[in-house]
Amino acid sequence: MPSIARPLRSVLYIPGSKPRALDKARGLPADAIIFDLEDAVIPEEKAAARATLAEALQTDGYGARMKIIRINGLDTEWGADDAKAAAKMGADAILLPKVNTPADLEALAEIVGDIPLWAMMETPGGMLNAAAIAGHRSLQGMVMGTNDLAKDLQTRFRADRLPLITGLGLCVLAGKAHGIALIDGVYNAFKDDDGLKVECDQGRDMGFDGKTLIHPAQLAVANAAFSPSDDEIDLARRQIAAFEECEATGQGVAVVDGKIVENLHVATARETLAKHEAIEALSAEHAP
Structure with a gap:
């Protein structure tokens, strides 16, 4: 979807x-x-x-x-x-x-x-x-x-x-x-x-x-x-970073704040950041 x-x-x-x-x-x-x-x-x-x-x-x-x-x-x-x-x-x-x-x-x-x-x-x-x-x-x-x-x-x-x-x-x-x-x-x-x-x-x-x-x-x-909060943006970035580090090293399972990070969490994190960037771009256009 x-x-x-x-x-x-x-x-x-x-x-x-x-x-x-x-x-x-x-x-x-x-x-x-x-x-x-x-x-x-x-x-x-x-x-x-x-x-x-x-x-x-x-x-x-x-x-x-x-x-x-x-x-x-x-x-x-x-x-x-x-x-x-x-x-x-x-x-x-x-x-x-x-x-x-x-x-x-x-x-x-x-x-x-x-x-x-x-x-x-x-x-x-x-x-x-x-x-x-x-x-x-x-x-x-x-x-x-x-x-x-x-x-x-x-x-x-x-x-x-x-x-x-x-x-x-x-x-x-x-x-x-x-x-x-x-x-x-x-x-x-x-x-x-x-x-x-x-x-x-x-x-x-x-x-x-x-x-x-x-x-x-x-x-x-x-x-x-309906905007991602600062905490949600921060968590998304940390989830992506932790997952990519594990993929690069081939070691262990990504964990953020005591919770396992899987592919589905990373997909949601990327959507969160994409939405944040789109909102930032739109807000810049609306700015006087």
């Missing part, structure tokens, strides 16, 4: 209808931006939002940030026109809401051609079909729509997200099996940094690459949580 080399720690939703927000996003330390034509745009502004977003992306200035356009569903009156317009905007991917089966992605692919697709995973049906959806030839990422999923499941809010764990886990398994990006759902209380950190840590430990965010104030917490 290929690892995700491009940092996607923070994926910020930006309304496609708001020129001021679109401009501000150019200076924010987000790894990726979801330019939203769906939930963030009221029906009366849907058509105008396409033109506003097209102008912003033509001006560009978003640097190495991944640019993803979330369109309205193809079962709505705006979806097909969104897809046709988005296909011409030069984005890195198009995000389809409420994907239930691979056929939903196929319908979008027929409109936009070879442009990479991402899927919003936010329905019980989508969760049950996660493996088939992840295997679609055009799919490169899954985004968890935890608010919609919780609504459909009729759950109560819990800090541990226990009612959602089965669905999230199915998507993680499917995404890892097919080597695609996995982005956790939003945390609604954008002023609660402590709660956000707990949820980011949970998502990171589950295997997600990053988290979708609803406010720029959440960027720092997400970026820190």
